[in-house]
Amino acid sequence: MSDDANGRRPSIRDVARLANVSYQTVSRVLNDHPSVRPETRDRVNQVMAELNYRPNQAARALVTSRSQTIGILAASSSMYGPASSIAAIEAAARLRGYWVSTANIDASDPGSIPEGLAHLRAQSIEGLVVIAPQVRVVRALAAQALDIPYVTLQSTDLDVDHMLSVDQVAGARMATKHLISLGHRGIYHLAGPQDWIEAEARMRGFLEELGASDVPTTAPILGDWTADFGYYAGRELLRVRDFTAVFSSNDQMALGFIHAARDEGLDVPRDLSVIGFDDIPEAAHFWPPLTTVRQDFAELGRRCVELLLGPADGLESPSPSTIAPELIVRGSTAPAA
Template identity: 55%
Template sequence: MDRRGPDEQRALSIRDIARLAGVSRQTVSRVLNGERYIKPSTEAQVRKVIEENSWRPNSAARALATSRSKTIGLLVSARSHYGPFTAATAIDEAARARGYAILSATLAREDDATISEALDAFAAQGVDGVVVIAPQQRAHEALQRVAVRIPFVSLHWKDAGEGRVAAFDQVAGARLATRHLIELGHTRIRHLAGPQDWNEAEDRMNGFLAELDEHDLAVTAPVLGDWSADLGYEVGLRILNHPDFTAIFASNDQMALGLMHAAAQLGLSVPHDMSIVGFDDIPEAKHFAPPLTTIRQDFGLLGAQAIDVLLAQIEGDESPGATEYAVPELVVRQSTAPPSRP
């Protein structure tokens, strides 16, 4: 039976816990946040009162106690594809594991006004920091013009500033894919690139070109894509009809899927007539026909890295220093083989 009076049967606040424990509100706050230099007997008394009352601090109480809301804003471009959306899920999981909630917003446009509006909305809700997933160059240029007044970290933004980036080395991943084809014996390789204004697409194209240059191989101008399987299919029907090359590196797995569809429709065998490599290792890649050789990015690792970088700013820890770009992994499956013709 609850022996508390009518006034005490309401939800307890942090001040109530402090009163019952005979300590200050600041002391309860320090116990909740695991701060050091609290007498063991005092901490034990506070935790005893918390346990006896089955008390859990709500978000408002937590904000009052810490001057932080324990929330993070997540800003995602509406034009994102598999990689950014998967990274968003990983960031949400990593934030929750560290005791932070996520507030999400989607950018319908990547202009100054839209980005300013989203950041102002986050600030009004008292977020402690923001993670930005907007891989388009125009979004990054807008962010540079807009004053970001709270801690932030960006994915795949090379110019965000020291200690404010979490990213995979897209150039290194593209070089891995291209090198794999070269080591199989391919010397005439095409590249189906991503959209022109995306940093990831530009980096992957640059990695492809750098690897060809290192091996003194001829370069044919990359074809610009839009990340979609439909585009890959349309390009495949055009360039695979009378190919003067033996392998293609597609900038993502969806476009690689479209290429494989076109190859099958034209009566070409993958990899006997044409080797194809993708990028991202989407869950379906291993079920393509044939299973797709691709570049895998560990988005769980990326999400954890982004949250580590952001919380270092929020919580006043030492700066993580210069950005360390994680290197993706080559996953070899059945869509690549040595060329059957010179």
């Protein structure tokens, strides 16, 4: 049994149907995942032998010894930072003649991590990029035996030998120092979710710069990255108004905060200064245009592909490192009144 009557090659779903298992189980069998029961593994292998089934990408790799594919394991890929990272990696990979396959995992489901890895390994990927902003995902990945080159895109000490990131702490210190240089002493920080690595790093940078400049420390306010939260936090904070500036951990929350300030009849930046992080494409068109910290995602993608494939010019491969962010000063910050 190989092709059906219509000449169609058997698929992984054909194997799953005849073996009476899910296609994810077939993928685990293909990748020798330890979670598959021996009797299930034997049944799947028997069906694959009967169908003469072979994954297309794996068959190509057997012929060429290379799949020309990089895998991305991503959590929260709809957020601006992860989405921009994926786009940058795809662009850099195309320049090297490679394709990118992305497996989106559920950060709240530890079981989706080995399933995502199995899906990518079934395509004989030559390298792996892990875009896992949450601490729990990075810890779960540490338990997986990765036998291919891989890079993790986050600023954490959990896997320094494979880490590449924009220096989040430096970016946060840069933003905070900018506000302090303008004379602000009452500064609040709208932070991201507690489990996010970038949020924790930006919070740390904020507190470090306040301490280094001998400015009174204020407790960061944990948010959820949305403009709605920025608006809600702004309405609550502005009831007392014991501050003159806000450093938001991303541009969307900054947008919501500016909206709240305007609803209170306040002018940004005359009454309050606001600074964000990321420099999303719309940041230059906020009103006022938003002062923010820019991340160079194009450089992040280029370096990431170089770490996996080696440099295009054949020179010495780069080592994992951090990329310097850039302060973009626009109209939402001004000297303290």
